[in-house]
Amino acid sequence: MESPVNAGNILKKTRARKLYRAPLLPFWVLLGGAALVAAIGAYPYYGSNAYVLSLLGKFLCYAIFALSIDLIWGFTGILSLGQAVYFGIGAYMVALSLKLNYALTHPTRFGGKIPDFMEWNSLTHVPGFMMPLYNFPLAVVAALVLPTLLALLFGIITFKRHIYGVYCAVITLAESLILQDFIIEYQPYTGGFNGITDYSNYAGPHFLWFILAITVIFLIVARTLTHSRVGTVLKSIRDNDLRAEFMGYNVANYRIFVFCVSAFMAAAAGAMYAAWVGIISFLDAGPVYSIEGVIWTAVGGRGTLFGPVLGAFLVKGAEFFLSDRLAEWWQIIVGGLFIFVVLVMRDGIVGTAMDWLRRWRRGSYRQIAEEADHTAHDLQADWRPEGAPRIGEEMR
Amino acid sequence: MAALLEVKKLTTKVSGFTILNGLDFSIEEHELRVLLGPNGAGKTTLIAMVTGQFKPYGGSIYFAGQDITGWPPDRIFQVGISRKFQVPNMYETLSVFENVMVSLRGRRRVFSTLFQVLTAAERDRIWETLELVGLADKANDPADTLSHGERQWLELGMLISSAPKLLLLDEPTTGMTEADKHRTAELVREIAKTHTVLLVEHDMHIVRQIGQRVTVLHQGQLLAEGPLSEVMNNEMVRQVYLGKGKFQ
Numbered sequence: 001m002e003s004p005v006n007a008g009n010i011l012k013k014t015r016a017r018k019l020y021r022a023p024l025l026p027f028w029v030l031l032g033g034a035a036l037v038a039a040i041g042a043y044p045y046y047g048s049n050a051y052v053l054s055l056l057g058k059f060l061c062y063a064i065f066a067l068s069i070d071l072i073w074g075f076t077g078i079l080s081l082g083q084a085v086y087f088g089i090g091a092y093m094v095a096l097s098l099k100l101n102y103a104l105t106h107p108t109r110f111g112g113k114i115p116d117f118m119e120w121n122s123l124t125h126v127p128g129f130m131m132p133l134y135n136f137p138l139a140v141v142a143a144l145v146l147p148t149l150l151a152l153l154f155g156i157i158t159f160k161r162h163i164y165g166v167y168c169a170v171i172t173l174a175e176s177l178i179l180q181d182f183i184i185e186y187q188p189y190t191g192g193f194n195g196i197t198d199y200s201n202y203a204g205p206h207f208l209w210f211i212l213a214i215t216v217i218f219l220i221v222a223r224t225l226t227h228s229r230v231g232t233v234l235k236s237i238r239d240n241d242l243r244a245e246f247m248g249y250n251v252a253n254y255r256i257f258v259f260c261v262s263a264f265m266a267a268a269a270g271a272m273y274a275a276w277v278g279i280i281s282f283l284d285a286g287p288v289y290s291i292e293g294v295i296w297t298a299v300g301g302r303g304t305l306f307g308p309v310l311g312a313f314l315v316k317g318a319e320f321f322l323s324d325r326l327a328e329w330w331q332i333i334v335g336g337l338f339i340f341v342v343l344v345m346r347d348g349i350v351g352t353a354m355d356w357l358r359r360w361r362r363g364s365y366r367q368i369a370e371e372a373d374h375t376a377h378d379l380q381a382d383w384r385p386e387g388a389p390r391i392g393e394e395m396r
Numbered sequence: 397m398a399a400l401l402e403v404k405k406l407t408t409k410v411s412g413f414t415i416l417n418g419l420d421f422s423i424e425e426h427e428l429r430v431l432l433g434p435n436g437a438g439k440t441t442l443i444a445m446v447t448g449q450f451k452p453y454g455g456s457i458y459f460a461g462q463d464i465t466g467w468p469p470d471r472i473f474q475v476g477i478s479r480k481f482q483v484p485n486m487y488e489t490l491s492v493f494e495n496v497m498v499s500l501r502g503r504r505r506v507f508s509t510l511f512q513v514l515t516a517a518e519r520d521r522i523w524e525t526l527e528l529v530g531l532a533d534k535a536n537d538p539a540d541t542l543s544h545g546e547r548q549w550l551e552l553g554m555l556i557s558s559a560p561k562l563l564l565l566d567e568p569t570t571g572m573t574e575a576d577k578h579r580t581a582e583l584v585r586e587i588a589k590t591h592t593v594l595l596v597e598h599d600m601h602i603v604r605q606i607g608q609r610v611t612v613l614h615q616g617q618l619l620a621e622g623p624l625s626e627v628m629n630n631e632m633v634r635q636v637y638l639g640k641g642k643f644q
Binding site: 019228229230232233235236238239240242243244245246247248249250251253254257 | 447449468469470473474478479481485486487488489490493494495497498499504505506509510511512513514535536554558
C-alpha cells in the first residue's frame with residue numbers, strides 16, 4: 001500500500017501544455033491603428049484648418065512624450081516627475097540651432113547677425129560653445145544624445161545606489177526644477193523667461209508625416225521591447241524588485257537601460273516639437289509639464305501602449321477646446337481628472353477596457369476548461385476494471 | 397566530501413544588537429538539511445547573509461570553495477544559490493508561465509536578454525517545472541489569482557527552474573493547511589533528490605516527515621547538529637527550543 005502522499009500525488013494531472021496566448025496584435029487593433037494613422041496623415045488633404053493641423057503635430061509629440069513616461073512608469077515602475085528635462089533639452093538644442101541659422105539671414109533691428117535674445121542681453125558674439133549648433137544635423141544628434149547621456153548619468157547616480165520609488169520621484173522633480181531655473185537664470189544663452197521664438201519652423205504636411213512616422217516607429221519599438229524577454233524582466237522588476245534581484249537580475253542596470261530608452265524618446269519628441277511649433281520656453285522643461293505627462297499616461301492607462309497616446313490626445317485636446325471657455329477652471333479640471341482616475345479607474349481608460357475584455361475572454365476560457373473537465377469526468381465514469389461489465393450489462 | 401557552503405565565524409550586528417555571533421556552519425553537496433531554532437535565533441538572518449541581502453560584520457562565507465562574502469545578491473544567485481522568501485514573493489501581474497520563464501537559468505545581462513527568444517528546450521523545462529509543482533493547469537493565470545499555497549509552490553517552481561546548486565528555503569509551509577503542508581514536504585523531498593537544500597522549518601510534523609540531518613541555532617550560535625532523533629533527545633535543545641515539556 002502506498003502512502004497517501006507520494007510523489008505521484010504531488011503532481012496534479014495536467015490537461016494539456018497549452019498557452020492561451022493573445023495573437024501578436026489583434027486584427028481590430030491593427031485595423032483601428034491603421035485607420036487612425038490614415039486619418040491623421042490624410043488631414044492635409046481633407047482639412048484646411050491650419051490650427052487643427054498644428055494641433056495634430058503637437059499632439060503627436062505629446063503622445064510620444066507620454067509613451068516615454070509609460071515605458072518607465074507603467075512597465076518598470078519608476079515614477080519620474082522630471083521627464084520634461086529630456087524633452088526640454090532636446091527641444092532647446094533644435095530651437096537654438098534653428099534660431100542661430102535664422103539670425104544669419106534675418107538680422108536684428110541693430111543689424112546684428114545673432115539671435116535677438118542674445119542682443120537684448122548685450123552679447124555681441126555667439127558664444128564659442130554654441131558654434132557646433134550652427135550645423136543643424138549635428139544639433140539634432142546632440143538633441144538626441146545629450147538627454148540620453150544625462151539619463152545614463154542620472155541612472156548611475158540613483159539606481160545604482162538603490163534609490164527608487166518616492167525618493168526617485170522627488171529627485172527627478174528636483175532635476176526638472178533645476179533645469180527650469182537654469183534656463184531662466186542663463187537668459188543670454190537660453191532666452192530666459194521669453195523662451196526662443198521667431199525662427200523658421202517646419203510646419204506643414206511633410207513634417208506632420210515625419211512626426212507621424214516617428215510616432216508609429218516608437219510605438220512599434222515600445223511594443224517589441226515590452227513584449228520581449230527584456231520586457232518581461234522589466235515587468236517583473238515593477239512587480240517585485242526584491243525577487244528579481246534574488247533571481248540574479250541586476251535590477252539597477254535594467255532600470256538604467258529603460259530610463260535611457262525613455263529619455264531618448266522624450267528627447268526625440270522635444271526635438272520635433274521645437275521644430276514644429278516654432279516657440280519653446282522654460283515651461284517645456286519644467287515640472288508642471290512633466291506632471292502633465294504623468295497625468296496623460298494615468299488617464300490613458302499606464303502599462304498599456306496605446307493608453308498614453310490616447311490620454312495625451314484626450315486631455316490635451318479637451319484643454320485646447322475648453323480652455324478658451326473655462327480658462328481659470330482648466331487646471332482644476334485636470335487635477336480633478338487625475339484624482340478621479342487614481343481613485344476610480346486605476347488602470348486608466350485603455351487599461352480598464354482591456355481588463356473588461358480579458359475578463360470576458362477568461363470567462364469563455366473557463367467555459368472551455370470546464371467542458372474539458374466534464375468530458376474527462378465522463379471518460380473516467382466509463383473506466384472499468386478488465387472484464388468488468390458496462391453499466392446495465394450482464395456479467396458474462 | 398567537500399562542503400558546498402561553508403560559513404566561518406559569521407557575525408552580524410543590526411544597530412548594535414548581535415544577531416549571529418561567530419557562527420560556524422556548513423552543508424555538503426546533495427544534502428537536505430533542516431535548520432531549527434526559536435524565534436530570533438538567526439535562521440532568516442543566516443539566509444539573508446548567505447544570499448547577500450546584508451553585509452556581514454565579521455567572518456566569511458565560502459560557496460564551492462569560492463569566497464562570496466559581501467557579494468551583491470544577483471552575483472550570488474549566479475554562482476548557484478537560490479532563495480525562497482518566507483512570504484511568497486513572485487511577480488503578481490505576470491502569468492504563472494511567465495513567472496517561471498523569468499526565473500529560468502540563463503543570461504541575465506540587459507543586452508543579452510534583449511534579443512533572447514524562448515527556445516523549445518526552455519519551454520519544456522517550464523512545463524516540467526509547472527507540472528512538478530502542480531500548477532500547469534493555471535499556467536495562463538496571472539500570479540495574483542493564485543491561493544497562498546499555490547503561490548508558495550510557484551515560488552518553489554521558480555527556484556527549481558533556475559537550476560540552483562543550493563536551495564535555501566525559508567519556511568515554505570507558512571500559512572498552509574495541513575494537507576498542503578504535507579504535500580509541500582513531499583515536494584521538498586522530491587526536490588532534494590536532485591538538489592542540495594537548506595530548509596528552515598518550525599512545524600515539527602514536517603521536520604519529522606522530512607527527517608534528515610538537523611541543525612539547531614540558538615542566539616546566533618550553533619547549538620546542536622546531527623540526525624533528528626539525536627538532536628531531539630539533546631537536553632539543551634529541549635530546554636531552549638521546545639521548553640521543558642515533553643515531546644509530542
